[in-house]
Amino acid sequence: MIVSAHPSTPNPFKQPKAVWAVAFACVISFMGIGLVDPILPSLSAKLRATPSQVSLLFTSYLVVTAVAMLVTGFVSSRIGAKRTLVAGLVLIVIFSAAAGASGSIDGIVGFRAGWGLGNALFIATSLAVIVGSASGGFAGAIILYETALGIGIAIGPLLGGELGAISWRGPFFGVAVLMAIALIATIVLVQPTPTPARRASIADPIKALRHRGLLIMGLTALCYNWGFFTVLGYAPFPMDLGTHELGYVFTGWGVLVAVFSVFGAPWLQARLGIARSLYLNLALFALDILVIGLFTDSKATLIVAVIVAGAFIGINNTITTQAVMTVAPVERPVASASYGFVRFIGGGLAPYAAGKIAEHNGVHLPFYIGAAAVALGIGVLATGHSLLAEAERVQAAEAAGHTPAEERRETLEKQAPAEELGSAG
Known part of the structure; x- marks a missing residue:
């Protein structure tokens, strides 16, 4: 059965200048993810x-x-969305420059932590700003956001490889300069935003996880990100390539992330629907990581498998982001923060765990564990199959100009979280 969630998708690239300014800043921000890969x-x-x-x-x-x-x-x-964006960008500029000026691994790690603080302020807010300001509907806004993510991830390793070949400090200073440009563009082009009528609590993202749909999507993303960042954070070591060569490998990987985020994900979702697309994509990604683990000693196989992983990552990013924003019965900024909190925990712990496991148990085991984590994510996701079907229905109706996703959100917000948990089965 063919399911179409996007009967008529407006052009996601016809946007106001303010949206482009935030999207450009997103590109630079996401460059920071893969920027350090070639210099590891x-x-x-x-x-x-x-x-x-x-x-x-x-x-x-x-x-x-x-x-x-x-x-x-x-x-x-x-303080409003614009000021939050600006604060995040300022922190990234300061800490990326400080990392470049540091002389020890401990110093760089510490400054990357400060960079992460700015990144959190920027990422969660930028998604909400793009979704709220973009023309062309919710799905188009998500595609634009994921395009920025993909381009940033693609350019990051290339820039990191080129600057890293000159000096390992180069990539950090490069990001500081580019983020300063993004900061200026945001200040000039993004209009001041009023503060919301209701002030959010620090506890809101944690409370939101009581809703079954958001919790399931978050835990699935945690499992998926464990595999994702095992590949991203540890695969450069067994490849045994130079800085330039690593930059080219991860640029190829990032290009596939971008292409499949924009074109592959909508195509696959239109034919299989949300649930089956995610099940298939996660299964193929787990298999790909397993191949990396089995053939880690083969440089050619390792390079090809790492590049191919970009396709699965691109598809997953787009479909999952749309789904989580649809099933979450809370405001989108809260949903973004809650979802980001859970998924980035998996992404953050995986590279360090991979390094430690490899030191004591060999280079293959981290990838076996990464593949198993992604496979576990399929089981977790399956517990929310009915929610994915509902998300698909809402997205299709919204794309057709009928029932917007907000109506479902308002309805679900009236339901007690305990009732949702009670239906977990």
Whole structure:
């Protein structure tokens, strides 16, 4: 049976200037994820650090991002979305420059943590701003956001490889300069936003996890991100490539993330629906990570499997982001913060765990565990199958100009969280 969730999708790239300014800043922000990949082995050698120590560049960045997600709504509801965006960008500029000026692995890890704080303020707020300001509907806004994510992830390793070949400090200073440009564009082009009528509490994202749909999607994303960041954070070490070559590999990976975010995900969802698309995509991603684990000693296989992983990541990012924003019976900024908190915990812990596991049990085991984590995510997601079907119905109706997703959200907000948990079966 063919299911179409997007009968008529408006062009997501016809947007106001303010949306483009935020999208550009998103590109630069997401560059920070893959920027350090090409220089991981170089950092390990030049600063005399073990792979697990170097992987803390991901762990400190993503774990702090996860925890800081809890305060994004609290901050933005008091100072407004634009000021929150600006504050996040300022922090990223300061801490990325400080990381470049640091002379020790501990210093870089610490400054990456500060970078993660700015990243959390920016990411959670930027998604809400793009969804709220973009023309072309909710689905188009998500596609634009995921396009920015994909482009940033694609360019990050390329820039990291080129600047990293000059000096390991180059990628950090490069991000500081680019984020300063994004900061100026945001200040000039994004209009001041009024503070919401209701001030959010720090506890709101945690309370939101009492809703079954949001919790299931968050836990699925935690499992998926464990596999994702095992590949991203540890695969550069067994590849045994130079800085330039690693940059090209992860650029190819990032290009597939971008292409499949924008084109592959809508195509697949239109043919299989949300649930079956996610089940199939997660199964293929788990298989791909398993191949990496089985053939880690084959450089050619490792390179191809890592690049191919970008396709599965792109599809998952777009479909899951749309689904979580639809099933969550809370305001979208709260949903974004709650979901980000859970998923980035998995992404932050995975690279460090991979390094430690490899040091004691060999290079293959981290990838076996990553594949198993993604497979576990399929089981978790299956417990919310009916919610995915409802999300698909709401998205289809919204795309057709009928019942918007907000109506479902208002209805679900009236339901007691305990009732939702009670239906978990």
